[in-house]
Structure formats: structure tokens, C-alpha cells
Amino acid sequence: MTLYMVCPYCNKEETNVVDSRKTNEGNSIRRRRECPKCELRFTTYEKAEIGLMIQKRSGDIQEFNYEKLYKGIENAFGGLDINDKKLKTLVDNIHNEIKTQGNKIKSEIVGETVLKYLKESNEVAYLRFASVYKEFSDASDFEKEVAEL
Ligand SMILES: [Zn+2]
DSSP, X not given: OXXXXXXXXXXOSOEEEEEEEEOTTSSEEEEEEEOTTXXXXXXXXXXXXXXXXXXXXXXXXXXXXXXXXHHHHHHHTTTSXXXXXHHHHHHHHHHHHHHTTXXXXXXXXXXXXXXXXHHHHOHHHHHHHHHHHTTTSOHHHHHHHHHXX
16 A cells, blocks of 8 residues: 655655554554655554534535635735735634634634734724625624724
8 A cells, every 4th residue: 555655764755554553542543654765664643633614604514724714814915014924823823713612613703703813913904804704794884893993
């Protein structure tokens, strides 16, 4: 069996699994691998992880998509003065706060968390995100937000 796991010694991209067994706890798999190029062996552990699930207003449940969150926030900052590092830190902070709410959370929580962070970070980005986020709810909400600033 060949799986794509890079050799840590020579960086060859394909290494062979020579042994596969459950750990004592039974919740992960330990694999011994051998690199066909340098012939050195190493161990990997495979563990199941529950992803963060987002419940949309429609009731549909989707796996949390970091790229989508990043894109949405990047768009809100379009043309504004922010570098990639700051943007990533902001998105990571939002992501970390969302994660503390549990494994399955409502999309409203994601939206409100983003708005909270953007409000502290940049008013223009905040208003842009708010206008997109709230486009399906009452339009007067948005006018109220503007009036509050
Ligand atoms: Zn190797």
C-alpha cells in the first residue's frame, strides 16, 4: 500500500506503509512507514477529528469553511490598509472564538463574531461585511447600524 506521506528524511512524496495498528486507546491508528528512496522508517499517527459544523438559517448543516471566512473578510477589507499577516491574525482570532462555542454552531454566531471583531478593527470593513451579512434581513437594520457609528 502506498499513501502520500512525505518522507521526513529525504522529502520523497510517496512512502510505503509497512505496518498499521490501533493504539492502546483504540482512537488512533499508528502506521510504520518506509521510504522507498532512502529506506529509512518513521511512524505516523492517524486520528479522527470532529470538524466544526455550521447550522445555516435554512437548517442545513455544513462543515466550517476557513477559506470562505477568510475570503469574506478579505473582501470586506478590499482596498483598505491591511497586510496578509494582520488579516490572517484577525481571521484566526475569529475562528478561535467561534471554536470555543462548540462543535455545532449557528451561522448567526459566526456572523455576529465576525462583526464584533471587524467593528474593533476597521469601521469601513465592518459596514461592508454588515451590508453583505444582513442583506437577507430587514434593510432598515443596516441603516440603524450606520446611524449607531
Ligand atoms: Zn526518504
